[in-house]
Amino acid sequence: MTCHKHLNHCHCTFVPSFVLNNLAKKGVNSAQVSIHQSNATRRKRKNKDVDMTTILADHSAQQMTAKGNALRQIYDCKQEYEQRVALVQEEGGPSLDDADANYAYEYAGVVRSYFENVLNRDSIDNSGLDLILNVHYGTNYLNAFWDGDxxxxxxxxxxxxxxxxxxxxxxxxxxxxxxxxxTANLIYERQPGALNEHFSDVFGTAIKQHALRQTAHEADWLIGNDIMGPSLFGESLRSMKEPGTAYDNDLLGTDPQPSHMDHYYDGSSDNYGVHINSGIFNKVFYLVSMEIGTDKATQIWYHALQNLWEDADFTDAVAVLVRSGQILTKNKYVPLGTTQTIRSAFREVGL
Ligand SMILES: [Zn+2]
Structure with a gap:
């Protein structure tokens, strides 16, 4: 493994800022607080990155390539806006009275297994990086995020x-x-950012389907439907099957995701549409999965992710995905005709 000197540390939140902004405008207090705290966290993260740079510079190359054991660590933030307040669970520990901590631990294991068994990847960095999960962050905080580590x-x-x-x-x-x-280290804005969001939706939905033993035809293809509270029951944050139809209500407004390049969003909101234009590629992944199955499609996407680069745009990603389809077809990992399936799915969305 090489030393990644310039990892793009995104502050990647699950709920897009435009959704929280709509909720805040409707007077939802928890949304107003969450927006305020996310901004504060982002500022803190910038300082953390400066610290990290110093730490990394001090480390020898030997230490940076050290292999981990992909062990899980669960921290309870005790409703403070601080990470790693109290370590409550480690790999192999007995289950806790805290359901959130138990779920975080269990699901991190499900995700780790999928990457290991289906994609032959050893944790986040393919070198056994430990999985650190913080639960009970803040009070009524309406989000989840990956912040770089x-x-x-x-x-x-x-x-x-x-x-x-x-x-x-x-x-x-x-x-x-x-x-x-x-892997690709995609920059978190514009088209590379939309691809970054897209890949997270791909693995999120693939792992959920795998865990529920659902086929592509049985799955709901929704992202975020299981965090909807009583006020939003039945809604979702995104639909990979029909981008733009995930929600339409008073509180959230209307799902802005396009499913075709004709409706491409070119405004500046949401880091120039990272959670919006991802809908175009999400639709392609759905179409391909319906033809060859979700796990096979995910293998192609994972192959492509390792061959993309940080400022790759949509056109680059189409070429790399088609190429990955060709390679996996040649190696008999996916059925004959898969390359054509991918190409025709991209044509359906105008790419
Ligand atoms: Zn995300």
Whole structure:
């Protein structure tokens, strides 16, 4: 493994800022507080990155390539806006009275197994990086995030959103941001950022389907439906099957995701649309999965992720995904005709 000198540390939140902004405008207090705290966390992260640079510079190359054992560590933030307040669970420990901590631990294991067994990857960095998960972050905090080296989950307010750690979708999506960071390292804005978001949705949904033993045809293809609280029951944050239809209500507004390049979002909100334009690629992944099965499609996508680069755009990603399809077809990992399936799916979305 090489030393990654310039990892793009995204502060990748599960709930997009435009969703929280809509909730805040409707007077949802927990959303207003969550936005304020996310901004504060982002500022803190910048300082952490400066510290990290110093630490990394001090480390020898030997230490940086040290292999870990992909061990899980669960921290309880005790409702403070601080990470790693109290270590409550380590690999192999007995289950706790805290359901959120138990779920975070269990789901991190499910995600780790999927990467290991289906994709032959050893944890986030393919070198056994330990999995650090923080639960009970803040008070009624309406989000979860990957910040460059660990995952953090809010409890939700049980009205708009429920606990983020209790959702396999969320845990898998956030952990996958780590995998992207250590592979293509896609910059978290514009098209590379939309691809970054897309890959997290791909692994999130693939891992959920695998765990539930669902086929592509049986799955709901929704992202975030299991964190919806009583006020939003039946809604979702994204639909990979029909981007743009995940929600439409008074509190959240209307799902802005396009499913075709004709409706590409070119505004500046959401880091120039990272959670918006990801819908176009999500639709492609759905179409390919329906033809060859979700695990096979995920293998192609994972192969492509390792061959993409930090400022890759949509056109680059189409070429790399088609190429990955060709290679995996040649090696008989996926059925004959898969390359054509991928190409025709991209044509359907205008790429
Ligand atoms: Zn994300």
């Amino acid at each position: 660990e995952m953090t989950f809010g409890d939700g307010d049980n009205r708009i959103f429920t606990s983020f750690a209790k959702s396999l979708d969320v845990v898998a999506h956030e952990l996958a941001h780590g995998v992207t960071q250590f």
